[in-house]
Amino acid sequence: MSESTLSAGTRVFDPDAIRADFPILQRKIHGQELVYLDNAATTQKPKQVIKSLTDYYEQTNANVHRGVHTLSMEATNGYEVARTKVAKFINAPRSEEVIWTRNTSESLNLVAATWAEANISEGDNIVITAMEHHSNIVPWQQLAFKKGAEIRYLSHNDDGVINFVDASSVIDSRTKLVSVTHMSNVLGTINPVAKLAELAHDVGAVILVDAAQSVPHMPVDVQAIDADFLAFSAHKMLGPTGIGVLWGRLDLLEEMPPYMFGGDMILEVTYEGAKWNDLPYKFEAGTPNIADAFATGAAVDYLSDLGMENVWQHEQELTAYAMEQILSLDNVKVLGPQDSSQRGGVISFVHDTIHPHDLGTALDQQGIAIRTGHHCAMPLVRSYDVVAAARASFYIYNTRSEVDALVNGISETEGYFNR
């Protein structure tokens, strides 16, 4: 098997060994083995990540940054080590550029409320794509509304690939921000963010990359793509819920006003006013999510050991196989690029006669977890003239036989509803 011979990481990419690390994969659902294909929503966690939480709470737990006692020093140290791991993972020049947030959504809102609030004025425009997640639409809509700025959409072709003929007229001298998803959570499309960064920088705009679906699945290098901001969530990359990352260019972060006020983000307070702390603390108000930062470090270690090149290759192979199998079904249409090399491991599809919701329930009866609905991308899903779609999405522990189970499950469901 070609997968098991890859080794850009320090560990052989062996799906069986990987599966053994995930306790939840032992669960039975309606008496069936769990086939978890809802990874774009959130991924499962290996025992190494779960253990890092247990270890933290059993051995280290304390508040950070101002403590002279041993636990506090250890907690502070581990918290910063985790930040450094994340910085290295995305090749950030400096670890102070890595800000802990709750999730991708908060990272995006942070930029909207600080950088964009300070830099976008009436008549300016913000460019996003027509395939964004709600979290990368609504903050900008609201800001544009408040400022009298304009939201512009980069269009895509029928197969979900951005239309670059359009792009250079959409992005113009009044563009202040281009905010685009690196990979669509519905279409699976991988967007050429480096190319968009160039277009943005050419007109003096800043580019924010919503990397919620890319950082977990492929090597991402913020310097290589020349991003200005990058946002992602730990829970979509083996890490815990409740913690995410905003990476930003040092000079931008330094100029930005703080987002929230209180606790660690303050250097000095008098009854009259306050002075902000240095980066990254300026953006981290109150007691941080220390335990989950530790666990995020553990998730990054796990992925780094596997090697992101190998993670990506595994998903590419599995996606190609799944596309082939799903497209072979008579009554199923797949949204997005039909060529699997242009997409990541997310496949949204609709069935001619079975509503996604009914399909979701029927697959669940067979132990197969997929997502159904608008996937927080309502305008996009509607543009395909459907109100909902079914979505299967893959990660490191998924296998070909799980794809077979999905395809078989769809056929069984057809049988059931045609009885």
Next chain:
Amino acid sequence: MSESTLSAGTRVFDPDAIRADFPILQRKIHGQELVYLDNAATTQKPKQVIKSLTDYYEQTNANVHRGVHTLSMEATNGYEVARTKVAKFINAPRSEEVIWTRNTSESLNLVAATWAEANISEGDNIVITAMEHHSNIVPWQQLAFKKGAEIRYLSHNDDGVINFVDASSVIDSRTKLVSVTHMSNVLGTINPVAKLAELAHDVGAVILVDAAQSVPHMPVDVQAIDADFLAFSAHKMLGPTGIGVLWGRLDLLEEMPPYMFGGDMILEVTYEGAKWNDLPYKFEAGTPNIADAFATGAAVDYLSDLGMENVWQHEQELTAYAMEQILSLDNVKVLGPQDSSQRGGVISFVHDTIHPHDLGTALDQQGIAIRTGHHCAMPLVRSYDVVAAARASFYIYNTRSEVDALVNGISETEGYFNR
């Protein structure tokens, strides 16, 4: 021992049994038993809370709210059950009034950015006390600055008790918000928030209670104190880091604009605009901190089993004992109420000749964890003409012999520096 006969909870309050639930208490620090007296910063976690995290990730983990598959339904259900537990714990009329945030600081910032942003205008004033934590000072300073509003401070007497003669002139017809700590994290003072709520409501103002130090330690009933908003953090009450609560009165929450945009807080999005979801989701953008909500539920269960009356009584007894012991030391001055019945389990003190920082290091060598510094209440600490103080703070697992260890540790440190 009188403690072990109390039982308003369902479990006997037995310090030995309680200590056995906390794995970290087995840790050795510099070869000594850990004496953890930094509970006002963050508390330790019982195995029940740690296990709830492990269980969640090993058996349930999935994204919430829109999933038709079993894991997602179970995750959604548990997430909402935890919310209901919290609502019951503070006697909130409805569980939709309980909003999950990251911590107390975010809860306060949320109110500042939404309710206060919409309701405070030029010439209005916001009343806080002179003993607030930075997180309950700086958001209001910034808002006041932006709006041309005024920040007013309720003063306190030398022994740290709010001066009510003053209060009724400070709170006036232009007061829109009174935001006060229920218990000072430096002085230990318990503030009469019900009385302040009355003064606020008399002039048509809203009262926000910073309950970061009260909800963990005493029975708190939002209806009995007639609060409008209440904020606290799970990590200070046996729960995980990374999750906190904002409770608000339904009618206020319903009128408020959202805080962050994205994910679950949206009902409908078009390319032109968006419609907000119902409470509490309107305030919960993006994937929530699901695991830590589960764990917060477990923390609430643990405290409820003990009974908050018993928790409070244990701390009152221990604090009285500690005050007596610490005040018996020649060179030590205690800040705040000298009468221990007016305070919670927080004792800040300064030594005539040993700087808090040196004391903290010396106590750490003896396994004793205290906090030193300004405790995020710089203006208050400075008002006592010191720049830093040492602070010991207690919780359910602390014992008289730990108080003895502290007092002995201070004496040993005196001996060391006078050698």
Next chain:
Amino acid sequence: MMGGMSGLNEMDELYEAIILDHYRSPRNTAAVENPDIDLEVNNPFCGDEFHIQLKVDDCSISGVSITGRGCAISQASASLLAELVDGKSTEEVQAAVDCVRRLLKGEEISNEEADILGDIEALGGVRKFPVRIKCALLSWVGLDDGLKEHLA
């Protein structure tokens, strides 16, 4: 092979024959002329959306049309609703809505109420699939709101 038919039989309570029948052949879909009540309801999360039209004469329903798209449950439920209301008094309709609400919450309903509901009782199977209750209730809640507004 993972998965397999076995699991699907457990859905029989959800997808009773009567539900599938209404799903495949929805009743009362022809537009009502000059409707007194005319509204859209939707559940954006599932993408279900229905268009409800009622003609109300002297507190009784003299015409009804419900059309739209959604999952089998929401469509069958809408069709069952359309079938029920035709010719009923507004009071009877409101009582039936209340009864369906209680049925789906898992509360007891009386024998007489069961008689009134008839086929509609088949919706009760959704109780074992709580995440689908919203689908079953969508058109009922919408029609109830519309009636209330009309009668106010």
Next chain:
Amino acid sequence: MMGGMSGLNEMDELYEAIILDHYRSPRNTAAVENPDIDLEVNNPFCGDEFHIQLKVDDCSISGVSITGRGCAISQASASLLAELVDGKSTEEVQAAVDCVRRLLKGEEISNEEADILGDIEALGGVRKFPVRIKCALLSWVGLDDGLKEHLA
């Protein structure tokens, strides 16, 4: 009994006799008249604050005063600094600051450098207590910044 003296001996490296001596009797605290450099430094987290005054003639320090309050480490360090700079050239002072920085980072310093530092090498004990490094560096960094600005 928990706790006990035993643990405190491990602090001896941090609180060497020379450190405690400078802490108890800080050197060069008398105000400088017409200082060329006059600045406040503070670390709000610990509450340490120092007032630094220097008289600089022809690139050499002809007068120095450092006063303030802080923990034993920051005070002793300030006093050691005050003792060192008196009469030194600005270049020598800057070399010494650099050397202390490296000492506290745990980097190697040469024998000659050690000779220049003299008693100051006692500050090296802080390396085992990383959270206290800021205390030891506070006045050094402040004075360095002040000198840079003066010379610029």
